[in-house]
Amino acid sequence: MKLLSLGLFVVWVGLWGLWTSHPMQAQALVSEQTAEQQRTPEEQIELRGDVLMARKQYSEAIDAYQELLQRLGYREPGFWRRLFGGGSPRDRRSAAVLNKIGICYQQLNDFRNARKYYKRAMRQDDTFYNPVNNLGTVYYHEEEYDDAIRYYKKAISLDPNVATVYSNLGHAYFARKKYEESLAAFVQALRLDPQLFERHGRGGSLVQHGLPGERALFFFFLAKSYARMGDVERCAYYLRKAQDEGYAHLADIAKDPDFAPLLQEPLIQQILHPERTAAVSLPPPQR
Numbered sequence: 001m002k003l004l005s006l007g008l009f010v011v012w013v014g015l016w017g018l019w020t021s022h023p024m025q026a027q028a029l030v031s032e033q034t035a036e037q038q039r040t041p042e043e044q045i046e047l048r049g050d051v052l053m054a055r056k057q058y059s060e061a062i063d064a065y066q067e068l069l070q071r072l073g074y075r076e077p078g079f080w081r082r083l084f085g086g087g088s089p090r091d092r093r094s095a096a097v098l099n100k101i102g103i104c105y106q107q108l109n110d111f112r113n114a115r116k117y118y119k120r121a122m123r124q125d126d127t128f129y130n131p132v133n134n135l136g137t138v139y140y141h142e143e144e145y146d147d148a149i150r151y152y153k154k155a156i157s158l159d160p161n162v163a164t165v166y167s168n169l170g171h172a173y174f175a176r177k178k179y180e181e182s183l184a185a186f187v188q189a190l191r192l193d194p195q196l197f198e199r200h201g202r203g204g205s206l207v208q209h210g211l212p213g214e215r216a217l218f219f220f221f222l223a224k225s226y227a228r229m230g231d232v233e234r235c236a237y238y239l240r241k242a243q244d245e246g247y248a249h250l251a252d253i254a255k256d257p258d259f260a261p262l263l264q265e266p267l268i269q270q271i272l273h274p275e276r277t278a279a280v281s282l283p284p285p286q287r
Contacts, residue, residue: 099130099131115138153169182221183221187225
């Protein structure tokens with residue numbers, strides 16, 4: 001008992017010293033400890049899984065999420081649930097965990113298990129767009145573009161306000177060389193999030209990137225998408241990147257109605273007629 005009392009006294013003295021010398025750090029430490037105490041066991045397990053996934057320790061994260069599923073009492077929905085849908089908040093939470101397991105397997109290039117867990121998440125909560133989108137990214141990776149398009153459209157029907165899903169749909173159409181459909185999807189993505197291509201996906205929904213073999217054309221399509229929105233800076237930035245990647249048809253934008261409102265802008269003129277204008281440095285667009 002004396003040793004315990006002494007230990008508590010030392011901890012108290014240490015905290016008091018920290019509080020008097022660095023009050024903000026001490027307050028942050030106490031707040032963190034309080035938050036830790038307030039978390040349920042399930043929340044602590046999920047946080048552990050999230051930290052492991054952020055550290056790219058995907059196998060260990062899967063173990064944590066599987067432990068969480070057991071605590072949540074996860075089981076596959078029965079016939080009537082699959083027929084009529086619905087589900088409890090606990091079912092929806094299980095769906096989110098199943099989706100995270102799918103992401104971990106996908107990051108490990110285990111696409112069979114990724115597909116399995118995304119489908120389990122979809123069965124657990126048929127209103128949850130994330131696993132539907134993520135299943136589309138698996139098919140995209142496997143070059144099954146029509147299947148990818150089908151799942152992206154389904155994800156959009158569940159939530160039509162997610163920029164990353166429209167972006168993924170645009171990539172899939174681009175891969176199928178359906179360029180007008182691709183452009184329409186990119187424009188809608190950028191209307192929802194003009195900075196989409198300057199950051200990665202978040203919130204449990206994966207985002208794809210352009211096809212490596214067609215980077216020049218992809219950058220041109222991004223420029224065209226921003227031109228439709230009237231964003232001169234980003235349009236010029238991606239035109240320059242298309243040019244740097246070897247896109248050989250920049251002169252044709254003078255006849256393209258999407259670029260018409262921007263043609264007289266100095267940033268665009270400098271790209272089209274560098275011999276007539278002073279060089280203008282184009283940093284990445286401001287976020």
